Amino acid sequence: MASALVSSAQAQTDRRLGFALVGLGSLSTNQIAPALQKTKQCRLAGIVTGTPAKEQIWADKYNIPRKNIYNYDNFDRIADNPDIDVVYVVLPNALHGEFTVRAAQAGKHVLCEKPMEVSARKCAEMIEACKKAKRRLAIGYRCQFTPHHLEMIRLAREKTFGEVKLIEASFGFRIGDPSQWRLKHELAGGGALMDVGIYALQAARYVSGEEPIEVFASETKTDKVKFKEVDESIAWSMRFPSGLMANCATTYLVGGMNRVLAAAEKGWFQLDPAYSYGGLKGKTSKQEMELPQIDHFAAEMDDFANCILKNKPTKVPGEEGLRDVKIMAAIYDSIRKGRPVRVA
């Protein structure tokens, strides 16, 4: 009896959780679906798409049964589908809230892409819906699962080079197609900051191990037509309780800014590139970091599945996404006011 119980508990934790991807755009197609094939505890079980032409392509490529294919209207029927354990929301930012809430109400755990949503109010609704449904919610902060970022955190926590005093973090790229949703405020909620500046913000937070108490930001817009609705380039600083400062920047105008540097009392450590899907490079004032490259998305999804199966907390819960959205709101507020702003 006891051994039967042990083996049934083992079978439960060895199980692969069924993931359904919502929104089959670039990230789902090129990163997440291929990553799912490399996971140990997950499998691509279903899809949710608003583009009928994608249904057959995905069904054929990933062997997805017809009954596990949904669109945005009939999505709520996923409640009756035991093949799906986790819904992974990979939609434009301002749709994350609606689909997270609907997934939770359908009894599914939710992994939601960054940024969590476009307002703190929407993030709070997502957290509440998952709590009410007793389902897990995690945000797709893939970098937190990579050996390189974990090493940055270790060097800071263990004070290998003494106390970290200053951090520089930046991420930007040259955005193409002027008609895409990323340039529409209603769908994106913001521009470069919400899209990629969030990586620099995250890195400053987890490397410092502190929460910023004040931000001071300014922006520049050289293309007022393309960036009519969202921010183009922002530089901001953050002050932390210990006195540590972080200088950060983001842009949609040029590539090449992709790093985090921590300057400590007796040396420094950095990643450059820091936030790409692969090929991360780390270095300290003493030596190069020799660390394996991994699939960030496979690690992120396996971690979430593991948390669900073993009933452990995730290190990237909704509260973590909400914190970033609040800090980004303070950054926009600082730009409007032209002065430092306290973070709520």
Ligand code: NDP
């Ligand atoms: P895409 O534009 O490539 O894809 C978005 C998909 O969402 C579309 O293909 C479409 O899928 C669906 N969709 C539903 N409604 C709309 C709408 N009104 N406008 C446009 N698309 C719609 O975006 P990405 O895949 O690059 O980004 C999706 C999310 O993932 C974003 O939140 C982004 O911030 C995040 N992301 C995270 C990254 C990371 O490294 N963690 C990297 C890149 C993006 P369908 O046709 O199936 O309905």
